[in-house]
Amino acid sequence: MKKMSKFSAVYLTVVFFILYAPIFYLIFYSFNSGGTMYQFEGFTLEWYKELFQDSRLLIIVLNTIIIALLSATISTIIGVAGALAIAYSKKRRVKNTLLSLNNVLIVSPDVIIGASFLILFTIIGIKLGFISVLISHIAFCVPIVVLMVLPKIEEMSPTMIYAALDLGASRWDVLSKVVLPYITPGIFAGFFMALTYSLDDFAVTFFVTGNGFTTLSVEIYSLARRGVSLNINALSTLLFIFTMILVIGYYYISKRNRPSGMEVRK
Template identity: 45%
Template sequence: MVNRFLKKLYSFLIYLFLYAPILILIIFSFNNSKSRGSWGGFTLKWYGALFKDSQIMSALYYTITVAVTSSIIATLIGTAAAIGIYSMNRKQKNIVMNLTYIPVLNADIVTGISLMILFIFIKLPLGFMTLLIAHITFNIPYVILSVLPKLKQLDNNLYEAALDLGATPWYALWKVIIPEIMPGIITGALLAFTLSIDDFVISFFTTGSGVSNLSIIIYSMARRGIKPKINALSTLMFITVLSLLFIINSRTNKNSQRKEDVI
């Protein structure tokens, strides 16, 4: 009984340490005072000021555009790559999977600097296109790792049965395989979108003047001193990412429950 209480207390303190700063940030985004040391009453004016800031709105536009576009392209490429990897023999699959894990485990700063050097080497001007390519690049492995488990759960006879019934390979892929792995595809797309919105380091090294996402804008604003608008912006970003994570976890739990019910 005592051990269980200590474990729960320990877990509570860990989560409190992790999330207390975020909770304080959210609370002070509604503070009427600019001071971070005193409470001046409840207000929504900082959210209003946030949406009137042209610099932040421009960054929001680039953030959403890059996140949506990169997640769609990365999902298409990652899904095709996952199907190709699944069809390989064991030796080839191990080699490709090891290469796939490298961008996931690699430090963001290494990836960001490497991509920046590559863009400069091929004389591609840093800007929106390089930022988009960078986000597609680091999103693809996460999509592959989301789709592959669903492919492994497939009955190997489904595809062959569709071909025996007269379906073409493309029709069998589109009507049989894709619907079966759709939960993994959606999870990969949401994960890619979340990572794209959240990224700072890789974006910092691969973007050019005039093109900034919200993470870069927050960093540049914070260097001049934390303003209440940053609290409001950070709160909205946190809620957005948290909502997407809830959707991902909810879909994962539903799929697991359906599988248990079938079994």
């Protein structure tokens, strides 16, 4: 057992090193005064200053944040409703069908989803830009929210609902005062996952974005094609830090909500 635990620790260390070494390499050279990623000549914040002086890039950052927040909020509302519909579906065949359709969207390649939306928007005449990107992000975020919320609903004991109904609570009271408070950790998990996916998405956004509107992922790709610049390093570093803040925020929220869940089960 000790040998297995040591092997697991070594294995995890190697995996995390492979995953994070390129990121920390990128962050390290974002402070290089030499302007290249081949030799570190000295510490500087010049690339970050350049980044914040670029008004076009700041608008793109604002666009990305607005799209992420809107898509995460709307997809959370739709996803919670969808998870409730799946969980409380009376017919098992209908429940399995809905769950399978939801899972298909999870495993479908982003290229296919992006191309499908591009064809759809072209046919119905929606101009590529803010609206097309928002609709696409909502579409691929909803299944994620459903998968985050559904286990919490199925974990909840039906006796809690029956007890509330026996005490005279209306269906709305049961939903707002019993079900939603219980599944709040799942709702937060779904929201933060949707927010992260929206911030990081490139493949779908690349298909549905138009002239005059873009997001950070597409802009970083465009900058990288022109040649290696440490502005990309600085921008990627800030994006990585923001994502880490979201993950830490979600961790503390879920940790704070965990004791209340345990009290309910008791």
